[in-house]
Amino acid sequence: MTAQDRRERQKEELQRDIVATAFECFAETGYHQTGIADIASRLGIGHGTFYRYFANKRDILDHVISDLVGRVVSALADENRPDAAWTLEDYRRQVARIGDSLIDVLGADTRMTRVLLFEATTVDAPLRDRMFGLLDFAREMTASYLRHGVDVGYLRPDLDVRNTAVAINGAILAMLLEDLRHPDGESRRRFSEALQHLMYVGISAP
Amino acid sequence: MTAQDRRERQKEELQRDIVATAFECFAETGYHQTGIADIASRLGIGHGTFYRYFANKRDILDHVISDLVGRVVSALADENRPDAAWTLEDYRRQVARIGDSLIDVLGADTRMTRVLLFEATTVDAPLRDRMFGLLDFAREMTASYLRHGVDVGYLRPDLDVRNTAVAINGAILAMLLEDLRHPDGESRRRFSEALQHLMYVGISAP
Amino acid sequence: MTAQDRRERQKEELQRDIVATAFECFAETGYHQTGIADIASRLGIGHGTFYRYFANKRDILDHVISDLVGRVVSALADENRPDAAWTLEDYRRQVARIGDSLIDVLGADTRMTRVLLFEATTVDAPLRDRMFGLLDFAREMTASYLRHGVDVGYLRPDLDVRNTAVAINGAILAMLLEDLRHPDGESRRRFSEALQHLMYVGISAP
């Protein structure tokens, strides 16, 4: 039994390693430019072994994506209390926390953004739809936060919740794209402040 | 002469047709999944003919991208007066006009967004850089508008011009992404309003 | 009629030009590596025009070869009196004259050797056979000279006419191959002397 367990664990470990290595390859070289042999040789295993763990090249991509999505979701889950804020001040802190979490996860490894945003959208319709579903999900999350704020009263009653959510998420997305090219923690912090100013103060002169 | 001219014109026309068809294929099927034969047969020409007009598969992508970029740029160029606004009211109208132009161009054909944003970023480092350069350019454009507003005085003197530009462009980008999935003119109009509210009023309750 | 004639003459002239240019291309680039378009563009004609003068790529090669063979044969024809020599002295002069003629023709333009020897032997069996037929012919020519010498009495009565002819021709061939790489008139003259020594004196010390 213990031997069985150990074997089981090793199998899972290798599976995770393959996912991790595939992620690296996809991020650095691109999904289409990466061969199964590239992944296997980087990991030091025979490329036949790959097929004992994943059905085909497309399959590993699904796993990589799921892994990335899981990481992002679990990072956000810690702060995930859509109705926790009862004052604007609470809300600001909450938004800041969420933003920081995102930055911690995606900003720490720009390759995640690249794979999620670019590679995963270029392979086929199902995966593209899945990625777009994530965008929808993010929009709904943000929108639910906003809606709560409107309901409670610390946000404008006439707020177009949906489209404002799109705008806010888009801003964050743009920051991650910036980060892709010029990764810089300080820059991310300043962006966060600028976005908050935009949200709470607007850009007009007083 | 006239015969010569006609010949010349037909050549240019075919070249344009190939670019257009390649664009369609890349948008619908993806660059990597599209074969030269696909483009040629959709256009009803022999695939050898393709190579009379473009050096290789990569070459046509460059032309497609240049074409798209040209269309976007020329659409924006009409409104391109970075220092035309002297009051917040002027600026709002200007921003709205620019937004409408973008929507007219990119929103009219969501395939453009797809190719520019996804396909073009997945092929090559050079092309990816070129696309990111466009993002930089857009950011600088937006930033220069904002900077002008700050200088003139109708925008907040402490505005973080760069990061606010990133945020605004990101919001627009997100709208285009939304549009990719749920193309809807009315929706675009509402988003435009929501973004303007965000920019000039913020989200806080009064 | 005169107009007709002139046209006829122009046609022949262009045909000759094409043969000449094809020869250049084949010699410099090789038959297989040369495209019809290469020949045409070097000559400044449309490559469609080519097919008005020659049936196909293979056809032009035949003409090029025939042209080269003709040049060699006509160069030799001047000296071509297989029974003119009645003394060893006569024979030596005759052989020297023939050798000089060969050198004048083939040595003057090493590209001829290249095309005749290498390109023409690599295309197909018929042409290869034709080239080998030339070798046979050369051997028979040389042999007939030798046989005449034996009959007349100034050459060894036990001379193996055929094989000696092979050997002598081979020596000349080797010289042409040398010349291919290190073209040098002086070198050719010295080789000619060395061969004559070999033929009439042998290599042994007295």
Added chain:
Amino acid sequence: MTAQDRRERQKEELQRDIVATAFECFAETGYHQTGIADIASRLGIGHGTFYRYFANKRDILDHVISDLVGRVVSALADENRPDAAWTLEDYRRQVARIGDSLIDVLGADTRMTRVLLFEATTVDAPLRDRMFGLLDFAREMTASYLRHGVDVGYLRPDLDVRNTAVAINGAILAMLLEDLRHPDGESRRRFSEALQHLMYVGISAP
């Protein structure tokens, strides 16, 4: 270990088989007319397999040539004692032995001559130079034998060593060319004698 070894041996064997089959194809059909698929299918392997053993079509040619050159060189190496002859009689026997070796190797399989002389000279400048280098090498070998004979005194002191070497090698070359068309052991023996007569006696009547 044994399994590993067997695997290794099979790989090497297949590699040799591919070289051998490629040689056959090149000799029979010509390098340019031979496709990778031809080699593979004649050998009964998939054409993808070919690329597991050789980088590209050009690569296999190099291996074929190297193999042929190796066979010739090793055949000559056995008799390769450039200073072993101290009398004309020794020298004659030595030359005869070397000639026999050459005939054994090249005469046994006329395809070798064809590939070395014709195919290999038509592909590339580098390969052509390599082949010509072999001719130079052969000339130097022959010349060194002759020079030794001159030094020792059994060959004419005024012998033009270099050009005589060229002539002798050319004679041998011509014999191989003859053999290409009319392979015949008896004929080769007679040629050998005729060449020796030419070398030691000359052609003149006494």
Added chain:
DNA sequence: CATGAATGAGCCTTCATTCAT
């Protein structure tokens, strides 16, 4: 179970040849 040798579908690209102008 791990391996990597074998496979062939598939794709890009070239170029000889045709034919409408």
Added chain:
DNA sequence: TATGAATGAAGGCTCATTCAT
């Protein structure tokens, strides 16, 4: 008659996938 645009057969090469060891 000269032209060059169009064509598609042909061939080199890659790589995801299979399977015997």
